[in-house]
Amino acid sequence: MQVTVNIATPTQRTYTVRGNTLREAHGRLPRGCWGRYAGNFTWDYRGRNGMVSHLILNAAPVITLPRWHGRGRASREEQREWDRMLRALTAHEDAHHEVLVNALEDQRHFFSDEPDTAVRQLRQDLGSYGSELQQYQDDFDRTSRHGQRAGVVLNFPD
């Protein structure tokens, strides 16, 4: 069957953490993940008589990163350390996006080789694919420790 993959450029969002020092800001970051990646996968199809001839896989990803309100009141070193962490965190979220892109590419290959399929069958195949995608992201977070292994940590200069 024909397969189209539509992956939007990730939308960037921020949440605010307040603090006059790096320690204060650190204390207000959530436990676990400091950034968030949501793939927002959906699928659609074209076809007739209950048969799918064209499968459409969509993702509208959203990346959420912290913004430090009060950064300007902290020392140079603290600001620099925050900025370093934020770059590492951004790279980590970009890697989540790569996981999604690769997974959907695999799906494209798989379904391109499939003949036209009944809608009911496709619902079975793709019904839990959203949670399968989440599993891939959870696995990546486990092996990368939410990016801690690649610099998503804060070291205090003082």
Ligand SMILES: [Zn+2]
């Ligand atoms: Zn992560």
